[in-house]
Amino acid sequence: MTGIFDFYRKDRWPHMFCPGCGNGIIMNCLYEAFTDAALDIDKTVFVSGIGCSSRIPGYIFADSLHSTHGRAIAFATGIKLGNPRLNVIVITGDGDLGSIGGNHFIHACRRNLDLSVICVNNNIYGMTGGQQSSATPHGFVTSTTPLGNIEYPFSLSALAASAGANFVARWTIGHVKKLTKSIRMAFEKDGFSFVEVISSCPTHTGKMNWMSDPVEMIRWLKDNSLSLKKLEMPKDPLSASNPLDLIIQGKIVIGTFRDANRKSYLEQVDGGDKGGQK
Amino acid sequence: MVKEDFLSGNEAVAEGAIAAGCRFFAGYPITPSTEILEKMARLLPQVGGRFIQMEDEMASIAAIIGASRTGKKTMTATSGPGFSLMQENIGFAIMTETPIVIVNVQRGGPSSGQPTVSSQGDVMQTRWGTHGDHSIIVMAPNSAQECFDLTIEAFNLAENYRTPVIILSDAEIGHMRERVLIEKGRKLKKRIRFKDGRVAFPFGFDFESHELVPPFPVFGRKNRVHVTGLTHNIVGYPKTCDSGVQENLLRRIIDKIELNKSKICKVEIFNPGADILIVTYGSPSRAALEVVKNNKDIGLLRLITLWPFADEELMMLAKNVESILVLEMNEGQMLSEIERFARRAGCQRIEFLPKVGGNLHHPHEIELKIMEMKGT
Numbered sequence: 001m002t003g004i005f006d007f008y009r010k011d012r013w014p015h016m017f018c019p020g021c022g023n024g025i026i027m028n029c030l031y032e033a034f035t036d037a038a039l040d041i042d043k044t045v046f047v048s049g050i051g052c053s054s055r056i057p058g059y060i061f062a063d064s065l066h067s068t069h070g071r072a073i074a075f076a077t078g079i080k081l082g083n084p085r086l087n088v089i090v091i092t093g094d095g096d097l098g099s100i101g102g103n104h105f106i107h108a109c110r111r112n113l114d115l116s117v118i119c120v121n122n123n124i125y126g127m128t129g130g131q132q133s134s135a136t137p138h139g140f141v142t143s144t145t146p147l148g149n150i151e152y153p154f155s156l157s158a159l160a161a162s163a164g165a166n167f168v169a170r171w172t173i174g175h176v177k178k179l180t181k182s183i184r185m186a187f188e189k190d191g192f193s194f195v196e197v198i199s200s201c202p203t204h205t206g207k208m209n210w211m212s213d214p215v216e217m218i219r220w221l222k223d224n225s226l227s228l229k230k231l232e233m234p235k236d237p238l239s240a241s242n243p244l245d246l247i248i249q250g251k252i253v254i255g256t257f258r259d260a261n262r263k264s265y266l267e268q269v270d271g272g273d274k275g276g277q278k
Numbered sequence: 279m280v281k282e283d284f285l286s287g288n289e290a291v292a293e294g295a296i297a298a299g300c301r302f303f304a305g306y307p308i309t310p311s312t313e314i315l316e317k318m319a320r321l322l323p324q325v326g327g328r329f330i331q332m333e334d335e336m337a338s339i340a341a342i343i344g345a346s347r348t349g350k351k352t353m354t355a356t357s358g359p360g361f362s363l364m365q366e367n368i369g370f371a372i373m374t375e376t377p378i379v380i381v382n383v384q385r386g387g388p389s390s391g392q393p394t395v396s397s398q399g400d401v402m403q404t405r406w407g408t409h410g411d412h413s414i415i416v417m418a419p420n421s422a423q424e425c426f427d428l429t430i431e432a433f434n435l436a437e438n439y440r441t442p443v444i445i446l447s448d449a450e451i452g453h454m455r456e457r458v459l460i461e462k463g464r465k466l467k468k469r470i471r472f473k474d475g476r477v478a479f480p481f482g483f484d485f486e487s488h489e490l491v492p493p494f495p496v497f498g499r500k501n502r503v504h505v506t507g508l509t510h511n512i513v514g515y516p517k518t519c520d521s522g523v524q525e526n527l528l529r530r531i532i533d534k535i536e537l538n539k540s541k542i543c544k545v546e547i548f549n550p551g552a553d554i555l556i557v558t559y560g561s562p563s564r565a566a567l568e569v570v571k572n573n574k575d576i577g578l579l580r581l582i583t584l585w586p587f588a589d590e591e592l593m594m595l596a597k598n599v600e601s602i603l604v605l606e607m608n609e610g611q612m613l614s615e616i617e618r619f620a621r622r623a624g625c626q627r628i629e630f631l632p633k634v635g636g637n638l639h640h641p642h643e644i645e646l647k648i649m650e651m652k653g654t
Binding site: 009012042043045047057058061062063064065066067068071074075076077078079080081082083085086103104107269 | 302304328330332333334336337338340341342343344345346347348349350352366367370495497498500501502503504505506507508515516
């Protein structure tokens with residue numbers, strides 16, 4: 001397997017990410033997971049939409065498609081069906097996946113096509129300067145919610161699990177080992193797999209919410225996460241304090257949300273040929 | 279080998295796509311184009327292709343662009359409202375030079391409009407629907423046979439120029455049944471690909487051969503290419519603040535079509551040398567054909583390729599005629615383009631006979647209009 005400096009395009013560095021951005025940690029975890037899963041880089045396509053995290057595929061020395069806002073999964077669907085021998089990995093953000101691309105996301109989960117989707121959830125629109133996203137926690141200040149967010153965030157992982165994805169996990173950038181393991185599991189799983197990473201945007205989320213120090217922000221993510229295993233399920237699954245929410249009483253719920261083995265899309269066509277290395 | 283069949287225009291499009299080598303189709307149901315989707319769902323598995331019904335039209339066009347990047351010939355079909363949703367990704371296909379074929383079976387608009395009746399209201403949308411400067415290839419069939427033939431032609435042009443090609447049909451053409459000759463073993467254009475292995479300049483201009491269309495990097499062939507909708511240099515990397523990079527890229531993707539206009543543009547001319555010239559395309563051209571068959575003193579220019587516009591062919595005819603009659607099923611979309619070039623060629627009298635709401639031109643009313651033009 002190639003070293004990390006051959007995995008990424010050296011001729012494009014320095015990268016464009018802000019100091020303290022969580023993308024660097026995630027890029028390292030992605031490389032480790034890719035190496036652990038022993039995927040063939042020449043048989044892998046990285047697909048993204050628009051946003052900060054969607055710039056990651058452009059730095060990987062592989063075939064990559066930097067597509068339009070919200071549509072990464074739809075492009076990936078075409079690539080996978082065009083050549084099922086390819087591993088198709090989507091890297092996207094909370095705005096790209098949860099807001100403008102929400103419909104493609106839930107339908108891809110339902111379809112259970114063999115794709116791996118990694119969502120970098122920094123709770124905000126970073127590239128356009130810190131606007132509220134569909135994953136911005138309740139009460140958080142952004143440039144479009146100057147008095148605090150009165151809307152409730154999507155729990156993208158709960159959404160994926162209930163829409164039928166085969167594998168769903170959420171970690172923060174403070175949990176690199178577990179995150180790496182989950183990304184590897186996502187690569188190896190048949191059907192649709194989804195890993196949500198709660199990331200940091202000290203430039204916007206942090207600055208506007210009293211955490212502009214990147215280290216402080218990662219510490220906040222770590223201190224405020226709560227394992228799914230330690231949670232008690234409420235009697236009413238639709239109650240406002242559903243533990244599957246992104247943040248419940250100030251805590252980010254982390255863990256493996258779903259690990260199922262529903263027949264994947266490709267297992268049902270082509271005489272069960274799963275395609276790729278998955 | 280020629281097979282004879284009795285097909286609707288929409289079915290003929292699907293047959294044409296299969297004959298052209300289309301092996302991936304993604305779409306979403308919409309009247310009056312749905313028969314193409316249904317027929318592709320039945321035909322593709324029989325030839326080892328793949329079909330998928332997506333969640334909307336934005337996803338449909340995204341999926342066919344994705345599949346095209348793996349080297350497949352791909353198509354989608356829709357009508358007005360769905361075509362509006364596809365606009366952003368048409369631009370993406372233009373910018374990334376991805377060959378795709380889009381069929382727009384027009385219905386009355388704007389908005390939901392008249393789902394089951396015919397219109398030519400999307401002519402300018404095919405030209406300028408997606409944002410930014412660009413060039414595009416659009417063809418308008420006027421029979422079921424032409425739906426078959428032009429679909430094959432559309433794939434050949436898309437592969438040759440690495441660009442989206444639009445087939446602009448309408449409800450009338452799409453639902454009308456006619457005899458279609460299905461000819462096997464047509465000449466098909468193959469996409470020129472890079473060899474397996476690293477590619478230095480996947481979006482480069484070849485200064486030696488002056489070839490404006492670079493070879494196509496296929497995903498999974500070790501080319502390791504970054505494909506982006508952002509302004510990119512010849513390596514494929516985003517360079518969004520360099521005016522020179524944008525200018526070179528834009529000029530090349532426009533020139534590769536505009537400079538090859540003479541090879542791309544198809545027209546049909548009847549009774550050259552007549553004093554009065556009818557200019558039309560699509561459904562109304564069938565009524566116009568009836569008129570010129572019975573009146574040798576009336577000429578006809580039928581545009582088969584709408585974009586790029588056949589300005590040379592029009593100007594050549596316009597300089598020798600007294601007046602021009604334009605027939606369209608809209609409030610005058612091609613009219614301004616025709617006027618522009620006809621005036622340049624010296625023809626100052628341009629009359630217009632529009633039809634909206636789903637009514638078709640009747641040969642008799644065209645003849646009346648021409649008598650009126652002659653009388654004054």
